[in-house]
Amino acid sequence: xxxxxxxxxxxxxxxxxxxxxxxxxxxxxxxxxxxxxxxxxxxxxxxxxxxxxxxxxxxxxxxxxxxxxxxxxxxxxxxxxxxxxxxxxxxxxxxxxxxxxxxxxxxxxxx
Amino acid sequence: xxxxxxxxxxxxxxxxxxxxxxxxxxxxxxxxxxxxxxxxxxxxxxxxxxxxxxxxxxxxxxxxxxxxxxxxxxxxxxxxxxxxxxxxxxxxxxxxxxxxxxxxxxxxxxxx
Numbered sequence: 001x002x003x004x005x006x007x008x009x010x011x012x013x014x015x016x017x018x019x020x021x022x023x024x025x026x027x028x029x030x031x032x033x034x035x036x037x038x039x040x041x042x043x044x045x046x047x048x049x050x051x052x053x054x055x056x057x058x059x060x061x062x063x064x065x066x067x068x069x070x071x072x073x074x075x076x077x078x079x080x081x082x083x084x085x086x087x088x089x090x091x092x093x094x095x096x097x098x099x100x101x102x103x104x105x106x107x108x109x110x111x
Numbered sequence: 112x113x114x115x116x117x118x119x120x121x122x123x124x125x126x127x128x129x130x131x132x133x134x135x136x137x138x139x140x141x142x143x144x145x146x147x148x149x150x151x152x153x154x155x156x157x158x159x160x161x162x163x164x165x166x167x168x169x170x171x172x173x174x175x176x177x178x179x180x181x182x183x184x185x186x187x188x189x190x191x192x193x194x195x196x197x198x199x200x201x202x203x204x205x206x207x208x209x210x211x212x213x214x215x216x217x218x219x220x221x222x223x
Contacts, residue, residue, distance in 0.1 A: 032209075041219075043215060043216050043217055044154065049211055089154060091154075097142065097144075097159070097167075097208040097210075098156045099144075100156065101154040103152075103153045
């Protein structure tokens with residue numbers, strides 16, 4: 001079945017360092033990969049996404065890379081700030097646009 | 112604010128009861144999705160509607176049902192509630208089945 005694995009489950013960095021979160025998907029037909037940031041008790045917010053015809057996409061301090069052959073995609077956050085602390089979810093689009101989410105990565109950025 | 116609204120924000124009920132959660136999509140969005148997020152868990156896809164028709168089902172229990180009305184708002188009905196149904200229930204919407212999904216603020220359901 002459709003599955004998305006996400007690593008690591010927790011990540012602790014110092015302010016200013018970079019953070020990388022990696023995901024692997026199983027459905028080779030997936031062609032859309034969004035990343036959501038969720039603060040405690042709040043809704044998931046779309047922060048960046050990438051489609052399968054693109055290998056990399058960048059938005060200020062956030063970038064996402066996609067390796068379709070290996071079925072891997074990653075989120076890169078540079079110059080991390082305390083307000084980046086949250087749970088980050090990757091997802092892969094399954095049939096009919098349903099999103100299959102990874103288990104989440106709890107990122108803590110320490111001042 | 113994503114433009115997706117959900118009511119109520121919180122719901123506390125007892126085992127065996129039935130509740131209805133409501134979602135209004137962003138203006139212009141035809142597709143609505145329901146997700147369940149249990150404590151410290153990821154987001155589990157439940158069901159999707161597009162312009163009033165069911166399009167996809169995930170791991171939705173038989174005790175749960177949903178529908179999308181002509182005005183495009185959607186309701187998720189949960190019956191014979193169990194303690195394990197306590198969770199955050201999110202609704203998301205998108206323009207069509209190809210576009211990004213935007214999430215509502217969620218309904219926190221507590222079953223006592």
